[in-house]
Amino acid sequence: MTAVRRGLEPLIPALRRFARALSRDAETADDLVQDTLVRALRAEHLFHGGDLRTWLFTILLNLDRNRRRGLSRRPILTVIEDADPPAEPGSDGTGRDIERGLSLLPPEQREVLLLVALEGMSYREAADVQGVPIGTVMSRLSRARTTLRTHVDGELPKLRSVP
């Protein structure tokens, strides 16, 4: 088994999580992850060290952009809100609200927010994944958080003070 293949395997769950949040559709998300992994293995000769995780997320984002570009050319209606499976047991309305909030964000802002807040990437890593300067990441993140606040205000649990 090659080094890339060995390194790839433990990253699959995180890729799924990210893709699911990105697309809010389980099937689409797994398609993205599958294509990402296949591409990574086919192109492993192009990977010369560096951060495997960053590289994989970069591939996934590029595929997602291609996918969305493809969709926008086709006269297909996707009902995002209804495409999801019911919320997992035990989750309250928050999950749905955050999904709705995500769906309202421009893609680049959604990507940054998920890379940082869901995947725990540093701003530097997020910048590498998106291929933009770190300042762009910061402004996207800031706008994402502001937009999300506007849209889900009153639905997220209100915090009265900072602990």
Add this chain to the structure above:
Amino acid sequence: MADATITEDELHAYADGFLPADRLAAAEAFLAANPAEAARVAEWRAQAAALRERFGPVADEPLPERLQIDNIALRASGLRRKIAIAASIALIVGATVGWFANDYFKIPTQNQMARALADAALEAHRLYINEVRHPIEVRANEAHLLPWLSRRVGSQVKAPDLGDEGYKLLGGRLLPGSRGPAALIMYEGQGGERVTITCVRSASNERSNFKWRQMGDIGALAWIDAGLGFVVAGPADRDKLDRIARSVYAAYELPADRK
């Protein structure tokens, strides 16, 4: 005092846990003095918590089969794609050669087509010979095997007797192609080794020579004749495969109603 000013970026870093330790005290002092800013930071954290609560469990779900690394590796190797285009293990009994050629060469010569055909069949052969439980779709003792394959391929498919070479007919399967189906006939030797004949219809009636291809311990002979493309694949014993290929060739030379 410049130090006491907390930038917007620093606020995000604070919310995300990335603020350097030497700025923490300043950030906390700033937030204590600015409740509106503190509320923003709290909300960002709540957003992040909601994201993790909603999507975090996805990482704990069992991986579907198609995302398991072995299947990914198989896909990445191109085997599946080639099977979809090509044929498989033993003796290739008939489909369109233009069908193979299309994917490999724009304006192929007969010899190029035969080579491409062999390469495609080799890949498929490799996959199916290792299939213990379902190497074939229809067993040899089912009377509809050859009529079925012939009907689908659109040309008479034959399964020559390879008993002299020590091979027993196992059965056959149909393989998908962009221009039409290909038939795969599989034989098995005493030691469990397998030989396949793949047959696809060819776009032309020209003949090619026998083309030899080898991939590791598997070899294939491919040729085009009388509107059909053939590939015989099996253990890389050139002489043996040559004899098998000649048996196949001979079987197809006979008028259809006599074999």
